[in-house]
Amino acid sequence: MPKTPFEKYAQEVNVKNHFAVQFEITDVLFSGQSDFQKVEVVETVGHGRMLLNDDLVMLTERDEFAYHDMITHVPLFVHPNPERVLVIGGGDGGTAREVLRHRAVKKCVMVEIDKMVVDASIKHLPVTSSELDSPRLELLIEDGVKYMRESTETFDVIIIDSTDPIGPATPLFGEAFYQDVAARLSSNGIVVAQGESPWYEATMQKKLLSVVQEIFPLRTYYNFSNLTYPGGLWSFMYASKGRHPIHDFDSSKVSASELKFRYYNEGVHKAAFSLPQFMKDNLEGLIQLP
């Protein structure tokens, strides 16, 4: 049995895929068990602080910008005028932080089920939680599935920044949820969602596109590289009622925005939708992007 934190995390991640990523951990800054999951913030060597939920790496300070750039700026630069944005999950604050950099955004609603993640992030992860007190942010601690079912608000962009489809996030990968997402989206609306690993979760990737295929006329995945997720390559699902992620992307808006990024840029935006052949083969007939 593993004894040190260093060994422990590696072994846990390994359970499913016989593959693990392993980090050297020097300190445990926070460890708690919420109603939903185990929440930990640890100090690593070389990767800054790390957030783990149920022993799975959520982010590190070293590479969180890749995930947060790509889950936000892709839809926000495709939508012509993203005034109202909804984030489901994203308790660390990184997604809200990037959403709020867009001046067009008048209001960002963030619905996180687990207050412990938010509190631990505010205390120990200032890099991601820096905008959680923004006047343009409405932070709700509640079940995103329930919120989506009961809300009557309309959003231009909805971002599902969830954990894996095990534990509390499971309903976020279901059809009932996406029916509610569609009902909450404006006519040009876009939804993006954490879409798992093309290498390890090929079946889940098929399933999620199947779930949305009757709901959204445009649907696909786009990829980015996350240093600290197993296998590196990671996907976001993109679905929209009418906005094409390439044809409706006006790259001049990126330079005009004067925003500086560390991962995202105009070339990366377009390139992210060019999927490796093994992924295209797996998703054949499910991707709809004329």
Add this chain to the structure above:
Amino acid sequence: MPKTPFEKYAQEVNVKNHFAVQFEITDVLFSGQSDFQKVEVVETVGHGRMLLNDDLVMLTERDEFAYHDMITHVPLFVHPNPERVLVIGGGDGGTAREVLRHRAVKKCVMVEIDKMVVDASIKHLPVTSSELDSPRLELLIEDGVKYMRESTETFDVIIIDSTDPIGPATPLFGEAFYQDVAARLSSNGIVVAQGESPWYEATMQKKLLSVVQEIFPLRTYYNFSNLTYPGGLWSFMYASKGRHPIHDFDSSKVSASELKFRYYNEGVHKAAFSLPQFMKDNLEGLIQLP
């Protein structure tokens, strides 16, 4: 101290970056110490057989196609008529296998310094070594640096399929070597080289482009995702006397070739050259790709 092979490999890879990838190993099929390095072939759970040199993962059967597709098909589809191809390193045979799928290739010379890698691959890695007996392949067991210095042959594409710039591969990252590469390349010639991790080897990536900046007018990196390399994201260096990897890429040749790929396709070719912003920032002034 680590005791099982499973723990051992993980800890070794971790030395430099405080990060490791860890695999479950069920059997050691081959283990030897050559004049140059430790060579091992092991059986993993879920990733097929794995080749390791000096405890670093070189390939697994599960994902080797990504590396071999991208190191070969990118330059071979940019060059108008790649008749003569040189591979330095690549002892497992995977690069030669993909090169020889191109009908234009009349001759592929492969120069591998370590016979033990070739022999172990022929015996234990039939997936990659399948074309090492091709009549169009000239396999030389000798020092690639020496070969490059003394050869009088000319090549259309030169592929440096090397290990990391530690141990036997170190001179393959030096300026003298690239002067010889340029001398051996035809007028439209292209060289690509294993280019390390953008996340972990930013300094090395700068250095390699610096090395070639006086030698090749066109030079950059392109990326792909390697499941079993630390961090996933990986680069190849691309340099040429005159062939631009995007402008001189005729994508219709890909479909006309009727070759089937598992990673490479026309979209992936172009997308690979769109680098994440942190990588562009690191390589500012060194990338030359008008």
